[in-house]
Amino acid sequence: MEARDGQLFEFLCRMGDNTLVLGHRVSEWCGHAPVLEEDIALANTALDLIGQTQMWLGLAAEVEGEGRSANDLAFLRDVWDFRNLLLVEQPNGDFGQTIMRQFLFDAWHLLMLKGLTESTEPRVAEIATKAVKEVQYHVERSADTVIGLGDGTSESHARMQKALDLLWPYVGEMFVADALDSALAEAGIAPDPASLRAEYDAHLETVMGEATLTLPESGFAQKGGKSGAQHSEHLGHMLAQMQWLQRAYPGASW
């Protein structure tokens, strides 16, 4: 691979691993959500994310040119090869925690995809243009639900505040640019993550205000997910379940 393709491959894995890991996490709710409408909404969100994964990892495999497929990347890589944000691999917790995680991600995802629709790499822009339409629905719903539960009963309010406090340290990683991010921004392939922060913060302030929730003041950021340097212990457990069939029966197909 040429250097530019190598960078593009890494970036596509970051995008595809985010949607794959979160899509799998959200799918864990299938059949378990508090009410039928929420079960359906979660399953649909998971489905969109897995569909987007097929596009991101499909392109990653094509750029890599080693004969691997999107499925190979999803099911045959181990923890250290995953490039997703730490936020998306965090366990579901209760319904409120799942929705809080979703909103914190969706709000970033929408801004990122909007930036990517202007990418100088046309294949990236095409995928982003497709995905952004779906993600607009995701963020609309997760924001509404955060508001509904935050500004709900004392029990739901307390749980949402706890979820926000728990997940807040994972927000920073989305906006800290590393060498790859800077190179991609330079080449016009992806927006500089730091440039998305102001709009993200403004959106969060509005939603958390309506939800009567308090944004934590700490700026501390847990890092190591998108670089692959250090995932949390949760990812390995999730992959053990997600990849079990392909590992036990190599090459199995429907």
Next chain:
Amino acid sequence: MRPGTEEIWRWLDAVPDPEIPVISVVDLGIVREVAWAGDTLEVAVTPTYSGCPATSVIAMDIETALRDRGVGDIRIKTQISPPWTTDWLSEKGRARLEEYGIAPPRAAGGPERCPHCHSTQVIRISQFGSTPCKAQWRCSECLEPFDYFKCI
């Protein structure tokens, strides 16, 4: 002799959508192009939602329908750009959706009226529904829940 593309479009207009069988894959606007490349018939299909499980079934149904008509050499191409939009639903498709009990998409972001009793007093239950392309609404007049084909 190979059939002309106009005739092929007519054949494809008889292939039902697997989830909403009252409309065809052509009504849905997901068949983007039909063209001969030598002796190979190329059909470009665009997915509605990127994870929609019906997409692969649709590709198979198109292939089967064409084979039944004697076209053996077929290539189905997935085309994601420009992305599918509900603006591509045909007028015939919109009318059939409503007859079937699904409110057709509208730029205003919600259904014009209840597909059952035609009352305009409708409320949204959830932005997500039985398939990725639909939302759940309810009529305040006849109290029936119904699907709304949401705009994208």
